[in-house]
Amino acid sequence: MSIPIFHSSGAALPKALTEKCPAVIAGFEKVYKSKPDFVSRSPGRVNLIGEHIDYADFSVLPMAIDVDMLIAVKVLDDKKNPSITLANADERFAQRKFDLPLDGSFVTIDASISDWSNYFKCGLHVAHEFLKEIEPTKFGKAPLAGLEVYCQGNVPTGSGLSSSAAFICATALAIVRSNMPTSYKMTKQDLMRITVVAEHYVGVNNGGMDQAASVCGQDDHALYVEFKPELKATAFKFPALKSTAVEFVIANTLKVSNKVETAPTNYNLRVVEVTVAAEVLAAKYGVSLKKSGTLGKGNLRDFMNAYYAKYHNVPKPWDGDVTTGIERLNKMLELVQETFGSHKSGYTVDEASAALNTSKEEFTKDYLTTFPVRFQVLKLYQRAKHVYSESLRVLDALKIMTSGQKFASDEEFFKLFGGLMNQSQESCDKLYECSCEETDKICEIALANGSYGSRLTGAGWGGCTVHLVPTENVESVKKALIEQFYKKQYPTITDTELKEAILVSKPTIGSCLYELA
Numbered sequence: 001m002s003i004p005i006f007h008s009s010g011a012a013l014p015k016a017l018t019e020k021c022p023a024v025i026a027g028f029e030k031v032y033k034s035k036p037d038f039v040s041r042s043p044g045r046v047n048l049i050g051e052h053i054d055y056a057d058f059s060v061l062p063m064a065i066d067v068d069m070l071i072a073v074k075v076l077d078d079k080k081n082p083s084i085t086l087a088n089a090d091e092r093f094a095q096r097k098f099d100l101p102l103d104g105s106f107v108t109i110d111a112s113i114s115d116w117s118n119y120f121k122c123g124l125h126v127a128h129e130f131l132k133e134i135e136p137t138k139f140g141k142a143p144l145a146g147l148e149v150y151c152q153g154n155v156p157t158g159s160g161l162s163s164s165a166a167f168i169c170a171t172a173l174a175i176v177r178s179n180m181p182t183s184y185k186m187t188k189q190d191l192m193r194i195t196v197v198a199e200h201y202v203g204v205n206n207g208g209m210d211q212a213a214s215v216c217g218q219d220d221h222a223l224y225v226e227f228k229p230e231l232k233a234t235a236f237k238f239p240a241l242k243s244t245a246v247e248f249v250i251a252n253t254l255k256v257s258n259k260v261e262t263a264p265t266n267y268n269l270r271v272v273e274v275t276v277a278a279e280v281l282a283a284k285y286g287v288s289l290k291k292s293g294t295l296g297k298g299n300l301r302d303f304m305n306a307y308y309a310k311y312h313n314v315p316k317p318w319d320g321d322v323t324t325g326i327e328r329l330n331k332m333l334e335l336v337q338e339t340f341g342s343h344k345s346g347y348t349v350d351e352a353s354a355a356l357n358t359s360k361e362e363f364t365k366d367y368l369t370t371f372p373v374r375f376q377v378l379k380l381y382q383r384a385k386h387v388y389s390e391s392l393r394v395l396d397a398l399k400i401m402t403s404g405q406k407f408a409s410d411e412e413f414f415k416l417f418g419g420l421m422n423q424s425q426e427s428c429d430k431l432y433e434c435s436c437e438e439t440d441k442i443c444e445i446a447l448a449n450g451s452y453g454s455r456l457t458g459a460g461w462g463g464c465t466v467h468l469v470p471t472e473n474v475e476s477v478k479k480a481l482i483e484q485f486y487k488k489q490y491p492t493i494t495d496t497e498l499k500e501a502i503l504v505s506k507p508t509i510g511s512c513l514y515e516l517a
């Protein structure tokens with residue numbers, strides 16, 4: 001399927017465009033004194049369940065939401081000296097300008113400095129690689145087209161709603177659109193495939209959930225995103241209920257977690273911990289893993305497949321089938337207990353290297369240098385248990401959503417799905433240690449005032465929370481959060497800030513283009 005393209009003179013525009021395009025076009029005109037050629041847009045997302053398992057290649061359940069990044073672009077005819085100028089509606093992000101190498105080489109990204117233009121450059125980089133792949137003669141040695149760019153977004157940054165993915169996906173789409181004939185139709189599959197790794201260029205060893213959700217979002221649908229055997233996003237609706245509807249309230253803790261800055265002790269460290277756990281399991285059960293990610297030799301999903309190939313003679317990797325998945329993940333939880341249960345205090349570098357029969361130097365080279373990390377011990381038991389149990393919960397949630405199961409009452413649905421969300425929060429907090437006081441407080445208040453399931457969403461350590469709420473309880477949840485959390489925690493909070501802190505968002509369409517006449 002290709003990325004939708006809308007025209008100013010064409011058929012009805014989606015709400016996301018009618019509401020926001022006029023402002024981004026006006027912003028562009030003010031800065032550059034001319035009209036843009038097109039607008040590229042990509043949304044943020046909320047993850048309903050399946051946290052910190054995408055980088056172990058286990059499936060997740062996010063949905064795209066109606067906060068997004070819009071990028072208005074004019075393609076310049078400046079082949080002799082092409083450059084890109086970036087302006088942003090948000091005054092925290094000052095104007096930037098850089099040249100495009102004349103020999104067609106990539107623009108360099110300095111990941112050691114934190115600058116908003118780095119995210120643009122990530123999208124530029126992966127799009128440039130893609131262009132070289134599909135049109136090697138055209139883009140091998142020639143420069144990309146110069147651009148004037150104006151960005152306007154309302155995905156809160158550092159909040160777990162994927163402002164970074166929204167920006168990068170919108171950028172990559174804009175670069176491809178600017179350098180290919182206007183008749184070219186980029187597929188969702190291609191945009192998703194090239195953007196999933198883009199943030200590695202700013203130093204975050206992330207999985208692919210956010211980009212898949214941002215690219216493939218659909219009105220009124222949540223997404224089941226699979227990474228293996230192939231990257232795929234399937235849209236599905238929530239079950240029809242008798243007398244109410246499903247709403248997701250998204251409440252921001254307003255505690256910003258800068259992913260890049262905290263990566264060595266938080267995000268990237270977790271990726272190391274779960275990868276090392278997979279290899280310790282592989283060593284213990286005598287199976288070998290093939291390299292599949294950025295670190296080491298394999299992940300917890302690879303271990304599960306290798307274990308079943310060896311001990312149950314199932315050579316084909318698990319293909320996502322729910323019943324088999326549930327059975328295998330339960331088995332994995334037993335193995336985690338067997339392997340790490342007596343070593344819950346965690347592994348030092350010496351202990352981890354010994355468990356893998358490798359030297360400290362090799363271990364450091366394999367796991368601790370590509371993306372720098374800082375730690376005392378690696379908590380293999382807790383992290384592996386989280387990943388397998390969270391993956392199980394995703395399959396349970398999918399079963400509830402898609403089985404066509406008739407619920408005895410609406411409340412039964414809320415209790416089942418909400419229960420899984422609450423268990424996910426418990427596991428993120430206790431085993432993965434990615435929650436925080438503010439998140440815990442918000443979840444407690446929401447649950448006491450009409451939410452059936454409350455949890456952090458995205459990487460955590462602050463950022464946003466998501467709550468499963470029947471329509472009739474939305475107001476009581478909001479009111480309780482305002483009175484008992486926001487006004488207490490942030491006494492000087494303004495009404496505008498409050499409005500932005502709590503969103504009730506419907507699932508929306510993913511990446512799209514708007515062509516001006």
Ligand code: NG1
Nearest residue numbers: 051052160161162206207209458459
């Ligand atoms: P957020 O916090 O939205 O950036 C991050 C990762 C995801 C996923 C979640 C945790 C990036 C770009 N994204 O999301 O891939 O691992 O954390 O489930 O780092």
Ligand code: MG
Nearest residue numbers: 162163164165
């Ligand atoms: Mg992000």
